[in-house]
Amino acid sequence: MTIRQIILLPISLLYGLAIGFNELLYATGLLRGFRFDLPVIVIGNLSTGGTGKTPHVEYVTHLLYQRINVAVMSRGYKRKTKGFRYVEMTDQAVDVGDEPLLIKRRFRSPLVVVAEDRVSGIMQLVSERSETQAIILDDGLQHRSLEPGLRILLTRYDRPFTKDWLLPSGDLREFRSGANRADIIIVTKTPETLTQEERQAFLKTIKPQAEQLVVMSRYRYGNPYHIYRGMSDQIADLSSYNVLLVVGIAHPDGLIKRISSQAKFVHALEFGDHHRFTEHDMGRIHKAHDSLGENTIILTTEKDTMRLDEYRAYIQQHNLPFYALPIQVSFDANDGRVFDERVISFLRDFKV
Numbered sequence: 001m002t003i004r005q006i007i008l009l010p011i012s013l014l015y016g017l018a019i020g021f022n023e024l025l026y027a028t029g030l031l032r033g034f035r036f037d038l039p040v041i042v043i044g045n046l047s048t049g050g051t052g053k054t055p056h057v058e059y060v061t062h063l064l065y066q067r068i069n070v071a072v073m074s075r076g077y078k079r080k081t082k083g084f085r086y087v088e089m090t091d092q093a094v095d096v097g098d099e100p101l102l103i104k105r106r107f108r109s110p111l112v113v114v115a116e117d118r119v120s121g122i123m124q125l126v127s128e129r130s131e132t133q134a135i136i137l138d139d140g141l142q143h144r145s146l147e148p149g150l151r152i153l154l155t156r157y158d159r160p161f162t163k164d165w166l167l168p169s170g171d172l173r174e175f176r177s178g179a180n181r182a183d184i185i186i187v188t189k190t191p192e193t194l195t196q197e198e199r200q201a202f203l204k205t206i207k208p209q210a211e212q213l214v215v216m217s218r219y220r221y222g223n224p225y226h227i228y229r230g231m232s233d234q235i236a237d238l239s240s241y242n243v244l245l246v247v248g249i250a251h252p253d254g255l256i257k258r259i260s261s262q263a264k265f266v267h268a269l270e271f272g273d274h275h276r277f278t279e280h281d282m283g284r285i286h287k288a289h290d291s292l293g294e295n296t297i298i299l300t301t302e303k304d305t306m307r308l309d310e311y312r313a314y315i316q317q318h319n320l321p322f323y324a325l326p327i328q329v330s331f332d333a334n335d336g337r338v339f340d341e342r343v344i345s346f347l348r349d350f351k352v
Contacts, residue, residue, distance in 0.1 A: 001169070004169075005169040005170065009169050011168055012165060012166040012169040012170075015166055015167055016166050016175065019166075019173075019174050019175065020175070022144065023174075023175070026144050031144070033144055033145055033146050033147030034119050034145060034146055035147040035149075036126070036135075038126065038133065038134060038135065038350075039149050039347050039350045040122070040134070040135045040137060040146070040149050041134065041135070041136050041137065041149065041150045041343070041346075042137040042140045042141055042143075042148040042151050042152065043056055043060060043137065043138060043139070043152045043154070044137075044139045044140055044142070044154070045141070045161075046141070046153070046161045046164075046174055046179060047164060047170075047171040047172055047173065048171045049171075049250035049251075050156065050171070050249075050250035051154040051188050051189075052154060052156075052217075052329070054099045054103075054138070055219065055327050055328060055329045056152070056154060056186060056217070056329055057072065057099075057103065058102075058103060058328075058329070059329040060343065061103060061107055061110060061136060062107070063344075064136070064343070065110045067344075069111075069132055069134075070110055070132075070133065070136060071110060071111035071112070071132050071134075071135050071136070072103055072111070072113070072135075072136045073112075073113050073122065073125065073136070073137050074100040074103075074112070074113075074114050074138035075097070075114065075115070075138075075139060075140075076096050076100055076114030076116075077097050077098075077099070078098075078274045078276065079094065079095055079096050080094050080095065081095050081096070082116070083115065083116070084115045084120070084121050084124050085114050086111065086113050087100045087101060087103075087104045087112040087113060087114060088104070089108065091104075092309065092310060093276075094276065094307075094310065096114050097274075098304075098307050099138060100112050100114050100138070101306045102302055102303055102306050111125070113125055118137060118140055118143050118145075118146050119143075122135060122146075134347060141181070141182075142173055142174055142178075149350060150183050150184070150343070150346045151181055151182045151183050151184070152182065152183070153179055153184070153185045153186070154185075155185060155186075155187055155206065156187075156188055156189050156251075157187050157189050157190040157191070157194075157202065157216075158254075159251075160187070160205055161176050162206050162207075163205075164176075179206070179208075180209060182212060183213070184212065184214075184215065184342060185208055185212055185214045185215075186216075186217050187206075187216045187217065188217050188218075189217075189218060189219065190216045191218070192218060199216065213339070213342055215331055215332070215336075215338060216331065216332035216335055217330065217331050217332065217335070218329075219328070219329065220327070220330040221325060222325070222327075222328070223235055223236050223326075224238070224299055224324065224325050225323060225324055226321070226322070226323055226324075227300075227305050227315075227322045227323065228312070228322075235297070238259070238262045239262065239263065239264060240295065241263055241295055241297050242263070242264055242266075242292045242293065242295060243263040243264075243267070243296070243297055243298075243299050244269065244292060244296060244297070244298045244299070245259055245267070245268040245269070245300070246268075246269050246271075246299070246300040247269070247301060248270075248271035248272060248273065248275035248277070248303075248304050248307065249273055249301055249303060252268070255301070256268050259325075265292070267288065267292060269285060269288060275307070276307055276310075277307055277310065277311060279314075282311050282314050282315075285320070286320060289321075296321070298320055298322045298323065299323050300324060300325070301324065301325060301327070302324045302325070304324075305324050308322065
């Protein structure tokens with residue numbers, strides 16, 4: 001442990017007592033999670049972020065939405081609105097959250113809703129939209145008041161939950177033993193050259209239960225595209241460009257390293273996860289872009305563009321060359337086939 005973690009350890013212990021008491025109530029049956037009569041899939045993590053949850057929610061949404069009437073429900077983190085709300089294409093991130101808005105604009109047709117209370121939110125959704133056949137919960141492993149049918153846990157290859165600590169010493173929102181509730185564990189951000197020996201060594205690290213499916217995933221990056229001109233303006237090769245990398249995501253080190261290996265020069269402006277950009281931030285970005293000289297683009301993530309769009313007029317007025325980097329999930333070897341089959345069989349075999 002670091003000195004900072006040791007200093008914060010007493011607070012983590014108090015936090016652990018609180019969540020441990022809550023776990024005891026459910027373990028003894030004094031409290032029970034509500035179970036719905038339609039398939040509910042939860043995709044989440046034990047940590048506060050940085051595992052790649054949004055791309056994996058998109059992956060499962062893409063897997064299902066052309067087969068059944070699926071809805072995606074999210075808390076809508078850092079939105080200014082409250083309660084249950086349908087996400088529309090014309091919404092802004094400040095109203096519904098950046099991740100739900102990104103999923104809605106990506107797929108258009110599936111229902112996307114935000115609600116802090118998942119149980120009451122699902123109740124309202126199924127009462128108003130009876131055609132809904134399944135629900136994907138973006139985050140929610142810690143919502144013990146809800147008993148989902150399928151739990152998918154994400155953990156990073158370079159920082160698995162077994163090497164993390166409870167808040168605030170680390171990033172864990174609950175004890176490591178919470179991983180035992182998962183039906184599927186996805187190990188995210190794995191190296192492209194992962195060997196079978198490294199895979200087996202990692203499995204020994206997290207020690208999955210016999211009935212748990214463990215699959216490995218990584219990111220596949222597309223060509224950066226202009227955030228307003230779209231795919232008609234793509235950049236296939238960054239080697240001749242200076243890049244101002246603007247990121248407001250958790251743990252951006254991997255992304256920064258990747259772009260640095262591809263571009264002529266990279267300067268990164270890092271903001272907090274889900275950061276809501278301000279006029280000051282836009283001025284800072286504008287100044288940094290101009291300082292890098294000619295042939296400079298501003299590269300950001302698709303999730304960040306949802307929040308940057310609040311300043312669309314400023315971006316267009318000053319002709320700032322904002323490009324978004326598309327990210328998709330790619331599974332290791334035959335893991336994608338096994339994962340898809342597990343999710344689809346859950347839906348096929350679901351019984352009330």
